[in-house]
Amino acid sequence: MRSLGKQLIVELYGCTRDLLDDPKHSERILVDAVNRSGATIIQPFFHHFSPHGVSGVVVIAESHVAIHTWPEYGYCAVDIFTCGSQVDTDLIFEHIRTEFAAKEISIMEVKRGTLDLPDREILHKPMEAVHAV
Amino acid sequence: MRSLGKQLIVELYGCTRDLLDDPKHSERILVDAVNRSGATIIQPFFHHFSPHGVSGVVVIAESHVAIHTWPEYGYCAVDIFTCGSQVDTDLIFEHIRTEFAAKEISIMEVKRGTLDLPDREILHKPMEAVHAV
Numbered sequence: 392m393r394s395l396g397k398q399l400i401v402e403l404y405g406c407t408r409d410l411l412d413d414p415k416h417s418e419r420i421l422v423d424a425v426n427r428s429g430a431t432i433i434q435p436f437f438h439h440f441s442p443h444g445v446s447g448v449v450v451i452a453e454s455h456v457a458i459h460t461w462p463e464y465g466y467c468a469v470d471i472f473t474c475g476s477q478v479d480t481d482l483i484f485e486h487i488r489t490e491f492a493a494k495e496i497s498i499m500e501v502k503r504g505t506l507d508l509p510d511r512e513i514l515h516k517p518m519e520a521v522h523a524v
Numbered sequence: 525m526r527s528l529g530k531q532l533i534v535e536l537y538g539c540t541r542d543l544l545d546d547p548k549h550s551e552r553i554l555v556d557a558v559n560r561s562g563a564t565i566i567q568p569f570f571h572h573f574s575p576h577g578v579s580g581v582v583v584i585a586e587s588h589v590a591i592h593t594w595p596e597y598g599y600c601a602v603d604i605f606t607c608g609s610q611v612d613t614d615l616i617f618e619h620i621r622t623e624f625a626a627k628e629i630s631i632m633e634v635k636r637g638t639l640d641l642p643d644r645e646i647l648h649k650p651m652e653a654v655h656a657v
Contacts, residue, residue, distance in 0.1 A: 398533070398602065400634060427589070434581060438566050446588065447582045450569060454592050455581060461528055461637060468529065468636045470603065472592070501533060501632070503601045504594060510623055 395504030396454055396474035399484055403467050405494025411460040411467055414439040414447065421449050421456050424486035430478045435503075453478050467491065472503070528637030529587055529607035532617055536600050538627025544593040544600055547572040547580065554582050554589055557619035563611045586611050591620075600624060605636070 403459045410416050418437040425432055430451040437447035461467065471483050479506040488496055551570040558565055565624050566594050570580035580656040581590045587605040594600065621629055 394598070395599070396592070398601075400531070400533075400636075402636065402638075433571050433579070434569055436567050436569060436581075438583060440585070446566070446583055448569075448583055448588060448590070450571060450575070450579055450581055454579060454601075455590055457581070457588055457590070457605075459529070459587050459607070459636075462529070464637070464639060466528070466637050466639070468587075468605070470605075472590075472601070472603075474592070499634070502597050503533075503535065503537075503592075504597070506597060506599070 392505045392507055393439060393509075394502035395506065396472060396502075397480065398473075398501045398503055399469075399471040400479055400499040401471065401484060401488070402497040403469060403488055403491055403493035404496070406460075406491040407467050408462045408465050411465070411490055412439075412443045412445065412462040414445045417445045417447050417458055417460065420465060420487055420490040421447060421458060423490075424483040425449055425451055425456055427486060428479045430473065430483075449477075456483060460484040462513060474503075481491045525634035525638045525640055526642075528639065529605060529635075530613065531587075531606075531634045531636055532602075532604040532613055533632040533634060534602040534604065534617060535630040536602060536621055536624055536626035537598060537629070539593075539598050539600060539624040541595045541598050543624055544598070545572075545576045545595040547577065547578045550578045550580050550591055550593065553620055553623040554580060554591060556623075557616040558582055558584055560619060561612045561616045563606065563616075582586055584611075589616060606634075629636070 416438040433450040457470045525602040547570040
């Protein structure tokens with residue numbers, strides 16, 4: 392059984408609260424992490440909630456990286472979903488958890504799209520983006 | 525232990541392949557599902573890959589709904605991440621799996637942001653969106 396993608400489901404507790412409430416900071420962290428990992432950014436989108444909290448998604452050619460922050464609890468939820476074998480997901484995780492100075496961490500790795508096919512028949516989503524909708 | 529959010533990690537196999545390759549169709553399905561569920565849309569973004577495949581995310585006030593499709597395998601990965609108690613996540617799931625005519629389904633539910641606090645001290649992300657970045 393081979394899988395098309397993998398997803399890291401990351402819980403970061405004890406983060407620096409001010410950083411969690413700054414959408415520009417969150418965007419910079421995720422974009423930097425994606426760029427370092429070898430992934431290709433299609434579109435970042437970050438939103439600030441009132442009175443606090445940020446939701447952000449970076450859609451990448453290899454799927455997405457998402458964050459939702461609760462500054463009031465020093466917590467954020469991070470999803471790192473990639474396909475193919477070219478992206479260093481651990482690097483994305485390490486960059487994000489370091490930048491937010493997380494004190495407690497939980498990670499779950501989930502294989503996505505498990506197919507009963509030989510490797511050579513699994514074609515990953517291509518890197519080249521042709522058109523946005 | 526209470527959680528701030530919950531996430532449905534959904535695998536849909538045996539879907540109608542043409543539908544999986546149509547970004548406008550995917551967007552309509554996810555947006556309809558979110559609207560029916562009681563969630564509030566902040567921003568949808570959908571992208572079509574060459575030669576095939578769609579990635580789409582609907583950022584909602586309660587977190588996000590995301591899809592990545594592999595039409596060549598009749599498969600798509602769906603994430604339904606919500607916070608608060610006002611959103612009917614099952615309705616989002618049911619709408620998406622019905623519209624793509626999935627023949628095989630796997631669902632995993634993950635609690636996100638587990639806090640050792642009494643209910644009254646858990647304040648969910650507010651519905652009102654103040655400003656986008």
